[in-house]
Amino acid sequence: VEQPDAIIHQPVRLKIMAALKALPRGEQLEFVRLKAIVNATEGNLGAHIGTLESAGYVKVEKDFNGKKPRTRVSLADAGARAYADYVAYLRSILDGEGVPIHAD
C-alpha cells in the first residue's frame, strides 16, 4: 500500500473503523456506545459516520427501541477491506523502520 486511504486516515474515522472491526462480522454498535468508545462529540461522530457511510464503508440502521430513536452502525465488507489495507499501510511504514508496537 503506497498511499493511505484518505477517508480512513482521519483519526476519528479510523477509531470508528477500529471499533467496528473488533466485533464479529455483521455485528452492530449503537451510536451512544460508539460515541463513548471513540470519545467524540455527538455532532462530530455523526458527521464522520456520514462520510464513512457515503464511502460504503459502514452501514447505518435507524429504528426505534420502544419510543427512543436508535442508530446502529456496522462495518460493510468494503470497509473491512479498506481498514485491513490501512493497517497494512501503517505496518509497512514501521516494517521499514523496525519500530516496535505494543498495544496497552
Place this chain on the structure above:
Amino acid sequence: MSLSPNEAADALRDIAAVETRSHRLYGYRQGSPHLILWGVLWAIGYGLNEPWPQQGRAIWSALVAIGLVGGFLIVLRSHAQRANRTGAKPRIYWRFPAIALTGLAFVFASIAVMGPAGGRQIGAFIPLVVAAGYAVMGFWLGLRFTIAGAVLAALTLVGFFLLPAHFSPWMAVVGGGTLMLSGFWLRTA
C-alpha cells in the same frame, strides 16, 4: 499525506486500544442477559428450596434445564440476527451447549468425588464454581466479569459460614441479586 514511523506507531496503538475497548464492551453486552437470566433462576431456586428442601433436586433440575435452554436461545438469537445482516449460512452453534455440558459434568463429578455433601454444601459449591468461571472470563473479557465473580464468591462464603441457618434465603436474595445487578451493570458499560 504520508506518515512518519512515530505517527504510524501512534495510530496503531490508538486503534489497538479502541479495538480492545470495543471487544470488551461487546463481551459485556453479550454476557449481560445470561447473568440476569441466571440471577432470576437462582432467586427462584433458592427461594423455593427454603420451604421445600425435599424437592430441591426436582426444582433445580427444572431450573437448570430452563437456564440452559434460555441461554442457548439468547446465543441463537444473537447469531441469527447477525446472519440475517450478513447473509451468512446457518451454522451449528456447538460452543454454548459444549460449555454447558462440560460445566455440568465437572460439577456432578466433583460432587460425586467429594461426597457425601449436604444441600447447603452443594448450594455453596456450585455458586463458587460459577463465580470462579466469571472471574476467569474477566481476565479475557473485562474486569467487570472478574468483579462480579469475586463479589459472588465472597457473598456465598459469607452466607455459608456466617448465616448457615438462613443460607437459602441469603442466596436467593443476595446470590440471585448479585447476578442480576451484575448483568445490568454490564449493560451500562
